[in-house]
Amino acid sequence: MSGADELDEAIALANSGRTRPDPPPAPRLKRIRRIQWSEHGEDAMEPVDPAGQAEDRHGRSAQAGHSGRGEHADGAGRPAPQHPVDASGASREAERPGDGEGHQKRAAHEAAPSWSDAVALAASVATPPPPTSLGLNRALGHTLAAPVRALTDLPPFDTSAMDGWAVSGPGPWELARTADGEERPGILAGDRSDPPRLADGEAIRIATGARVPAGTSAVLRWEAAERTGAARLRTATPPQPGTDIRPRGQECRTGDALLGTGSPVTPAVLGLAAAAGYDELEVVARPRAEVLVLGDELLHRGLPRDGRIRDALGPMVEPWLTALGADVTATRLLGDDAEALFEAVSGTTADVLVTTGGTAAGPVDHLQPTLRRAGARLLVHGVRVRPGHPMLLAVLDPDDEAPAAPDARTRPGAAGAETGARAGARPRYLVGLPGNPLAALSGLMTLAGPLLRALAGRAEPRPRTATLGAEMPGHPRDTRLVPVRREGSGVRSRVRPLRYAGPAMLRGVASCDALAVVPPGGAAPGEDVAVLDLPW
Numbered sequence: 001m002s003g004a005d006e007l008d009e010a011i012a013l014a015n016s017g018r019t020r021p022d023p024p025p026a027p028r029l030k031r032i033r034r035i036q037w038s039e040h041g042e043d044a045m046e047p048v049d050p051a052g053q054a055e056d057r058h059g060r061s062a063q064a065g066h067s068g069r070g071e072h073a074d075g076a077g078r079p080a081p082q083h084p085v086d087a088s089g090a091s092r093e094a095e096r097p098g099d100g101e102g103h104q105k106r107a108a109h110e111a112a113p114s115w116s117d118a119v120a121l122a123a124s125v126a127t128p129p130p131p132t133s134l135g136l137n138r139a140l141g142h143t144l145a146a147p148v149r150a151l152t153d154l155p156p157f158d159t160s161a162m163d164g165w166a167v168s169g170p171g172p173w174e175l176a177r178t179a180d181g182e183e184r185p186g187i188l189a190g191d192r193s194d195p196p197r198l199a200d201g202e203a204i205r206i207a208t209g210a211r212v213p214a215g216t217s218a219v220l221r222w223e224a225a226e227r228t229g230a231a232r233l234r235t236a237t238p239p240q241p242g243t244d245i246r247p248r249g250q251e252c253r254t255g256d257a258l259l260g261t262g263s264p265v266t267p268a269v270l271g272l273a274a275a276a277g278y279d280e281l282e283v284v285a286r287p288r289a290e291v292l293v294l295g296d297e298l299l300h301r302g303l304p305r306d307g308r309i310r311d312a313l314g315p316m317v318e319p320w321l322t323a324l325g326a327d328v329t330a331t332r333l334l335g336d337d338a339e340a341l342f343e344a345v346s347g348t349t350a351d352v353l354v355t356t357g358g359t360a361a362g363p364v365d366h367l368q369p370t371l372r373r374a375g376a377r378l379l380v381h382g383v384r385v386r387p388g389h390p391m392l393l394a395v396l397d398p399d400d401e402a403p404a405a406p407d408a409r410t411r412p413g414a415a416g417a418e419t420g421a422r423a424g425a426r427p428r429y430l431v432g433l434p435g436n437p438l439a440a441l442s443g444l445m446t447l448a449g450p451l452l453r454a455l456a457g458r459a460e461p462r463p464r465t466a467t468l469g470a471e472m473p474g475h476p477r478d479t480r481l482v483p484v485r486r487e488g489s490g491v492r493s494r495v496r497p498l499r500y501a502g503p504a505m506l507r508g509v510a511s512c513d514a515l516a517v518v519p520p521g522g523a524a525p526g527e528d529v530a531v532l533d534l535p536w
């Protein structure tokens with residue numbers, strides 16, 4: 001049977017709703033750049049291991065019963081666990097099959113990248129498109145493609161910081177007069193003409209933001225001044241020289257670097273750029289993303305009923321991607337329709353397609369066969385992280401970096417694939433999020449976030465750590481991402497794990513402050529672990 005026939009058979013079987021009698025054939029696919037398709041294809045996921053799945057049969061957190069800890073074995077090069085981690089199922093070493101299919105599946109999972117390697121890989125596969133100039137009114141949410149340097153001194157002139165009087169000398173003062181003896185009108189913000197110089201012992205009314213006349217030693221606040229007679233001014237506490245004057249260039253001098261390449265354009269960046277003289281900014285466009293929600297069991301209104309549940313990912317993923325820097329063009333609800341999935345995958349015009357569910361090897365998990373049918377190349381297929389280990393990352397147009405064929409619409413993209421390469425186009429990527437909601441979130445943080453940052457030309461977030469206020473049980477071999485809440489005040493706050501952090505639960509993460517990155521083997525109270533900020 002040819003590879004294409006095998007795939008067709010697998011898809012037909014999946015569509016029939018029957019369970020697969022045997023493991024599917026190993027796919028004959030192109031080798032990938034860094035990580036290959038697993039030898040065991042779509043069936044290469046190990047059975048759910050309660051360690052790190054953080055959920056017992058009552059839906060309680062596994063953290064509760066943890067006791068032992070091993071050494072760390074994460075991508076940071078810590079040694080492997082010497083003692084199996086424990087109690088609440090945290091170690092299944094004793095139950096591991098020594099050979100056979102289960103052993104092969106476990107080996108395949110162990111060959112998957114560590115969590116930190118997967119993050120690094122997702123951050124390195126894509127490059128940003130060429131920069132573009134956008135008016136300030138359109139640049140919000142994009143990423144700076146060039147440093148912002150001050151085009152002017154800020155403030156551009158000596159400026160009054162208060163409403164009151166510009167005074168020269170220690171006082172009392174005479175009010176400044178015009179040539180014909182009238183009191184000189186006060187100076188307002190935006191007055192076009194240069195204010196005349198103040199002589200020693202003179203004062204003139206001035207508004208906040210107005211240019212301070214030459215000769216001014218300080219600004220006397222309106223409420224601190226007392227007019228004596230028609231033409232004299234005094235104060236109980238004479239202002240020190242320079243009081244309430246913002247000197248020219250106090251914030252920056254022309255040419256000073258204000259913001260670096262890779263900074264996101266926030267509302268404050270727009271304000272600073274405008275103040276510093278910019279009308280347009282050189283930016284990298286926001287990557288375009290599309291979301292496909294898979295699963296016939298999902299309801300989109302009302303209460304769960306008849307074995308069906310509400311779609312928790314449709315409402316979550318789109319705003320999450322937006323917060324990660326993407327422009328989400330659509331969220332589409334596809335059910336478990338393999339053909340609709342293929343059409344959506346091969347026809348997308350988004351830079352990043354994000355799917356939810358269907359990553360595993362269940363009877364209606366169509367994602368992996370669809371990717372093969374579409375000629376996609378898997379870059380990551382499984383990550384050593386809990387929850388979320390079946391997450392995947394693929395490039396939909398593995399050949400797009402090659403010169404375009406004469407008729408790009410008909411040229412096959414890859415052996416057995418039904419799509420054509422798109423002339424001169426940039427590669428499109430697919431992030432497959434597992435269906436369990438917390439596992440999907442783990443995929444967003446592990447693969448989607450770093451990929452979108454790379455496409456947007458964004459700088460890496462600064463690594464942050466926090467001290468653990470409680471024991472964090474670990475998975476023996478995989479990293480765990482655990483919703484935590486900060487507690488206490490002071491320079492170093494401590495973090496505590498939240499309950500309800502099972503892979504199918506969002507209750508913990510909906511009220512967390514961050515996700516703790518718990519290394520394989522776990523971490524003890526007082527230890528520092530990396531923490532990931534949520535993207536808002």
Ligand SMILES: Nc1nc2c(c(=O)[nH]1)N[C@H]1C(S)=C(S)[C@@H](COP(=O)(O)OP(=O)(O)OC[C@H]3O[C@@H](n4cnc5c(N)ncnc54)[C@H](O)[C@@H]3O)O[C@H]1N2
Nearest residue numbers: 045046047295311312313357358359360365434435436439
């Ligand atoms: N034999 C094995 N089965 C499973 C494994 C495994 O290693 N071997 N891994 C488990 C893990 S871990 C996860 S995570 C899931 C991943 O499965 P899929 O990505 O194929 O997701 P589905 O099967 O479609 O759904 C899983 C679960 O999540 C619910 N779901 C799906 N979409 C949504 C949504 N939009 N909102 C709320 N809930 C959703 C779905 O109903 C299922 O309960 O596979 C395990 N199985």
Ligand code: MOO
Nearest residue numbers: 387388389439503
């Ligand atoms: O538990 Mo699965 O780890 O990805 O939800």
